[in-house]
Amino acid sequence: MLRRRPVGLACLGMLAGAASRVPGALAQGRYPDRPVKLVVPYAAGTATDLAARQLAGALGDVLGHRPVVENRGGAGGIVGAEAVARSAPDGYTLLFAGSQTHAINVSLYRTLPYDPVADFTPVARLASQPMVLVVPASLPARSVGELVALARARPGQLNYASSGIGTTAHLSGSALSKQAGIDITHVPYSSGGQLFAELLAGQTSMMFYPWQPLKPHVDGGRLRVLATAGPSRPAWLPDVPTMQEQGFPDFVMTSWFGIFGPAGMPADRVDVFADAVRRSLESPEIIAGFAAAGTDPFFAAPAAFMPFIAAEIERYRKVVADSGARVE
Template sequence: MNQRILPAIAYAIAGAALACASLAHAAYPDKPIRLVVPYPPGGVGDTVSREVGQQLAQRLGTQVVIENRPGGKLVIATENVARAAPDGYTLLLASVSSFALNPAGMKSLPYDPRKDFAPVSRLFDAPLILVASPSLGVDNVKQLIAYARSHPDKLNYGSIGAGSSTHLAAELMKADARIDLTHIPYKGSAPAIADLLGGRIQMMFDGGPSSLPHVQSGRLKLLAVTSAKRFSYLPEVPTVAESGLPNYDVTPWWGIVAPAGTPQPIVDRLAAEIADITRNRVLRDKLGKQGVELVASTPAEFGALIETEIARWTRFFKQTGISLDDE
């Protein structure tokens, strides 16, 4: 065959492939999208996923099916999406737990958040709040730390489970403030709050919706929020950082990722739609009352956040000796 013809054929084949890929991207989506949520129905992750999924479905002109796959420290759902086809039709609700805490605190995982996924967008934050029993007689974080130092081994704190953000938030305070705190893990927020109200534990970090009604009734005292900046829906409440521990920041975050290899035009399209959804004032106010702050990002920004958080929590686990394999 003429040597001049061969390059021409190669260019033609490559051009045809690019044209087909462009057409496929232009047609996206032409079938339902599966959004895998690693939590049972009813929790904050599920609630926000359904709200955002409904908005995304309207914008994309296709159905967004929420698939709940709880269990296994979020590993079951995460691994499922890591092995899915990279075509934009399977997405995952990722979180600081599955994409930073697990990789930093567990020796072995069946997925790699860096290699197995394409970041799409950060989606929302849900800062924790620090609540304490009024019987302690403390009004802020500085007074709580002073009490802990003058009453060693006298402060018990509850969490929604070992290895959870509510557990690690207290352990980070314990390390930063150099105080003694005793961990009492519970299977969820409700039994922990019940024991806090009953006096078995004296403090806990918790999500706002379960604790704020007791703050409003005067049965619990709200000391601080855990995020680096004040939560927009509790603007009068100081952060832990501005209350005596300047480097403190525990901001549970969630975002959307796709399997690695998902075409960039699809990733960018999804990121742009999500960014528009998070700017919806009605939705922001609705979720804000549930302790949620919608926060979008570019794919690159979300990827950088994941890298930063893995490094940060890896240092924390090495410093404290805590291992999530033991929990």
């Protein structure tokens, strides 16, 4: 069990010195000389897994060795994240994770077997995935305003679905309840099949979720999109207004992805892999593939990624506290 250490900017400062750029490492062929293992702390077929596999192909073209994606799901990403934190910091075992493992869990879990800052080396932020608010086609609401009015007219009768306590879907619904001042009930599901079956049947009233699994049901007319929850309209849903545009100026709920190594990963290897990520995200195939999945490429090198993580940890402290979510 890893000893948990305080999370804060002091840790980020120490890591910043370790992540200075050393140009030319890739050209000199020092790293990698074999495939890197890219651990995804969720099951195959999840949004994180799909993004990791898309990126792995492009990284293989840049690095000369395609990373091997390994799924190590469990406990909200904790199992896979802890495994990488415990691994050798040689740059050959990396974590493909993001907001859940490195911003939300530290406030959600009473004890966490890793420190999201001190036990990792941030390598690169690579994408953002705004939540999309949908309702069943049978629900008489065609805007967020109409949805809020309906909830106020039926206090305690509307509910919202999520894939579990403390997930971004749960926290998004909780944020809507708090910011709109409405009484809606959280319904967490452990089965994605049941979640969608009951949402499509109108047994749940609404859900914030990534776009890719929603799209077939929206195209088929069984779900209606009311809003996206990013800071601006995404290119893949340009006609759908954001939550901010519909009267919620502080409402931004996105999942984000990044790559992390264990603490102490050599600076030159951080540099090589970060640059490979940057180059991969410029690939037309990645741009198109991410757009189809409702994901926006967003590269940030370690120096910018570190303070972003610190800010997200602090932002989610309030979001999690407001939701009342807690996992022992």
